[in-house]
Amino acid sequence: MKNNSFAYLLFLFLMFSCSEKQKTVKQQEQKAAITILIQPFRDIPSEKVGKVTEGIRKVYPNIKVLDAIDFPGNAYYKERNRYRADSIIKFLSAETKEGFVTIGLTSKDISVTKGNVKDFGVMGLGYRPGKACVASNFRLNKINSDEQFYKIAIHELGHTQGLPHCPEKMCFMRDAEGKNPTNEETDFCKKCKTFLISKNWKFSSI
Incomplete structure (x- = not known):
């Protein structure tokens, strides 16, 4: 009888331990999940923002669209009529909470400074890893710019999660190398x- 009681108590202890362990793991996963904030600047049409947001939400549902804002004053590069991407993400990062x-x-x-080129035009830039990135549709093809814009956005978000450039030519994390290869991705x-x-992203298949 004593042996049966001991076995029963041991069983309850193991069940409780497993339950607590699963609970802890689940809490850690929930804590690790971040919220993606979509921050449009005032120049971009709301329908463009909506289409990019729709695409991102399919793989990362936890997102929020913010009201449009002006560029930070120090981002404008008058000589080339451009906005410095490094200044933009520095500003966004400072405004972004943990x-x-x-x-x-x-x-x-x-644009960014790349090697010896002081002002190199780009489609996007993001910290790796970090709390901010930026994507522009200025250099995209007009025919399918919405699809390409989504790919640029998801690429930069990938960097914020810690992903480097990928050698796979069909992958969204491919290095653009100064071109626009999005149609191949x-x-x-x-x-x-x-x-x-x-990192809590959701995909229907791998």
Whole structure:
């Protein structure tokens, strides 16, 4: 009888321990989940913002669209009539609280310093990892700019999660290398998807 009681108590203890462990893991996963903030600048049409948001929500539902704002004053580069992407993401990062990631959306031309080129035009820029990134549709093809804009946005968000550029030519994390290869990109590759799943991203398949 004593042996049966001991076995029963041991069983209850193990069940409780497993339950608490699962609860702790679940709480850690929930704590790790961030909210993506979509921050449009005043120049970009709301319908463009809506289409990008719709695409992002399919793979990361926890997002919020903010009201449009002006560019930070120090971002404008008068000589080339551009906006400095590095200044933009620095501004956005400073405004972003812990547990959030902000992506700025614009139709203006943006640029960075790349090597010996002081002002190099780009489609996007993001911290890796970090709390902010920016995407521009200025350099995209007019025919399918909405699809390309989504790919640029999701690429920069991937950087904020910690993803580097990917050697897979079909992957959204491919390095543009100064061009626009978005028409060749079809999805995140398996390796990049697996990484993003660990960050609470959702995919129907790997």
